[in-house]
Amino acid sequence: MPAGPRPEDVPRIRIVLAVFRVSAIVTGVFLLGLCTMMVLRYAFHVDIEVGGPFGLVALVPPKEITAVNFSTLELIAHGWLYVLYLGLDFLLWRMLRFSFGRFLFFALGGIIPFLSFYFEFRIPAYVNARLAEVPAAASAEVAA
Template identity: 65%
Template sequence: MPAGPRPSDVPRLRTALKVYRVSAAITGTFLLLLVVMMVLRYGFKVDIELGGPFGFLALTPVGQITAINLSIVILTVHGWLYVLYLACDFVMWRLARYSFGRFLFIALGGIIPFLSYYFEFQVPRYITGRIQATTEADAAPAAKEVSA
């Protein structure tokens, strides 16, 4: 198993963890919107139109949209948010030095519905445990020097 985070990386790891939690929540929300959009598009052959002739928000048959295609917007925004989610996962992987398998498992949070909400609470618990282990291990030699 790889070693825990370096003591010098702990402040950056805590910042990355905060950004990760926000990105996990937002990415998960857009993933659910994406699932709804896919069901509408491929199940009912309609896209979500914003500001078209059928009203402010309407379900319009695919290929007949004249205004803003909200389905494409949801798809694009989720894609870029997933890139941010992966970047946060990568930074935490690099700083916390956990296994590559865990990195890949956390990466699934942006493509499996509801998993990012689960990881939003589980990953910080895991990272905080690794930070605690590092700070305790770093404090143990200092305590021995003081008592000697």
């Protein structure tokens, strides 16, 4: 199998890349919120409660939460957003046909804080460089 994207995949790659950029930012923000929540939970032994008897937003020990546990919602939201991030990473990997190691490296963006923000501008540069090679390769095949 030849390396690099196929010319017919270029429009889909651009769409996936645009959604990936948004997903990287949103996943990164939720990951930072998750890190904050983990510090609160394991260092200070409190979770974030919303709409409880202590006010609209309060830091409450987990066993005393009677309303919405925002910390749990944060965990669930980040998990699903990371699944979306991984799915988009997989689509880029499949359409651009780069190495599996690079796929795993890009997957770290939803696990290591601030890395997704770096990938949000680094991966599009990589993808656009790969896409810039496609028209030259396609025209060379037609000429031969």
